[in-house]
Amino acid sequence: MEKKTQNNHEDILSLANKLRWDQGGAFHDTVIESIYAEAARIARKTVQQTGTPNAYNLDLRIDRILTSRWLGFPIMFLMLALVFWITVSGANYPSGLLAGLLIDTLHPILKNGATSIGMPWWLSGVLVDGAYLSMAWVIAVMLPPMAIFFPLFTLLEDLGYLPRVAFNMDNLFRKAGAHGKQALTMSMGFGCNAAGVIAARVIDSPRERLIAIITNNFSLCNGRWPTQILIATIFIGGAAPAYLAGVVSAGAVVGIAVLGIFLSLVVSWGLSKSVLRGEASAFSLELPPYRPPQILQTLYTSLIDRTIFVLWRAIVFALPAGIVIWLVANVRIGDLSLAEHFIHWVDPVAMFFGLNGVIFLAYIIAIPANEIVIPTVLMLTVLSTGMAGVGSGTGVMFELDSIAGTENILRSGGWTLLTGVNLMLFSLLHNPCSTTIYTIYKETNSLKWTLVSTILPIVMGLIICFFTTQLWRIVVG
């Protein structure tokens, strides 16, 4: 009996197969098409349009302006420049406030408290100078710009403007083998790469999404702008005549950001022509109607979903990194700390690339956030040159209020104009911070693509620094 049903079953299957062969290849599509067509026919017959056509006409008129050949791009650049300006200028004050509270006030109190309850120096060092300080630093420098940038960005998205940006930019990105919406993830990356990577969810075709994720790191994020500005002011502005210093250093920073955009397009193109050649691609871009933004909901979602989410991940990584930073500066083998051993050992190699051992070590141990690279560089420079009376103690990150003081430390650490230029290049082209790497892994679910997005920029950075250095040695001598 059972045997018979089994046979029956197979007979039916083979009959079905034979029928499908007889029907030809287009049969499947015909069925789907007729279902869609029938649904559309029923809808046409039964659904009545009651909406106001005027609302759509207004939308159309706005669209014609925002996507017009002459006004489309100027409006876009103005809007984005405005968002960045509000972010940068608005974040200064709260950042200072937070730094004053968490670093200048709370840190000494914790330190004293630890001493007064009889905590051994190494324990308070690891916990207060290491873990706490690095967390405090990350919060102070990351929170305010993100809390301003993300709501503004979400507001533009809610209004319906961002899809039009993607629509206008698509031609450029199509030529690079990418999706127009990558313009959005790229802009978001200027705020924070981790958020930019998450934002790549809006790209629904898998290949273009992967390209957007891998190239997001080429957007100079909030955490790297201050580094760029500081180094450009000291070394590039310093090399120019005084009356040009401001313009030249600002130009250098903008130049780095533009180089980032350019490289992100080049890498997108390279990826889509090589390793990602075979990935599927299906393009479409919905242009939703304009609508008044829901301010409260925007604030809530952008604060919870983006700001707090990213900040939390950063803190989780900053705590252990703070401990590592303190330990490498304080654990000694023989006369020297671990950090000094590493710096001396790697110095010649790093200098071959036009950087130095301190920079290499700083980029390794300050991986949780680009914001703490400069404080770590300063701490390590003071440590390795044995400078007295500067900084806040071994293994304690610090920043100076005066640019001249910072310049002093860096110059006595052996920095030259070339080191400055290379640091700016390397700051653009190095691995993403650990928060972003983790986010890439979460989003792609693939170790392979996570490794590619991590290692590719480092290799590019080292190559570009290398050629800059060697050419410099020939030209400048």
Place this chain on the structure above:
Amino acid sequence: MNTGALILLAIAPGTALLTGFLTVVLLVWAFWPKNGLIAVLNRARMNSQRVLLEDALKFLYDCEYKREACGLHSIAGNLHVSSDTATKLLDRLRTMGLISLDEQNFHLTDTGRSYALRIIRVHRIWERYLADETGIGQMEWHGEADRREHMMSPEAADALAAQMGNPVFDPHGDPIPTAEGQMPDHKGQPLSTLQEGSIARIIHIEDEPHTIYEQLAALGLYPGMQVYVLDVTDGTITFAADGEECVLTAMFASAITVEPFEGNAPVTARHPTLASLEPGEEAEVVGISPNCRGQQRRRLMDMGIVPGTRVKAEFRSASGDPVGYRILGTTIGIRRKQAEQVFIKKLETTAHEQSA
């Protein structure tokens, strides 16, 4: 100090630049897809004896399916090996009990046939997959599937097929054998055998040899097109394929298999495409080109692009390319390349309709 590495700093910049440049070139060469060192090594490792044996079985099956005789020389030619190698190969297949020899022709045994069908099944499933689910161009389907067919287990192929809804044809119109090794009878006839005035549908385009397939694909011919033979002369055939006139020599035409059918002459005029719709113009969708497959096709259908839907072009992007179309009450940006795959019937402007 790391004294060993100090030597690095003593290198003159010119030497360093040259070494650096060479290193970059070397890296690029190693990782270059398709022709790079790593890719070439991978392929060389693949080119084993087993691959040749399997290819020979495939070819024998192909001959059997088309009811053609198959001798030593055609096998050697197809596999690009010398007749000596081919003789050894066929000897091995014979001792394995996969083929038999009568007179000058080789035949598959039952075991050999089911082995060949397994390979063909994997090959065609891969072609279907590459065509529908990836962005790989049609010139590369065959070669890619030729590599993959030897690496994939039947179970993995079944899983891949199930994921795509168990397709029954590959993108060239060849039937995919079932897992049990069933195949339909060979259908259709070569285009070169059609008479003037006959109507037929293309059901298959032979993908070997590559050079012929390349030109047929470049003409925009694909399975599913309707052909109407306009003229047959000595050695050439002129026909309209979905409205577009084509002229082929007999050799090229014989690579196309058609299935004649009764009925009205198919459309002789080619439909305009969505890409030709200027902002402000309205049209009705006639269909999506069969050349648009898989995800892209599903995406277009999901947006409501099916026969009968009304579409209006609204505005162009600032950079010119995607155009915003009004479809079923939403505005959607579609790239020119996709819009060219949608056939339409232009309508008079709505103003005309309103005044009526």
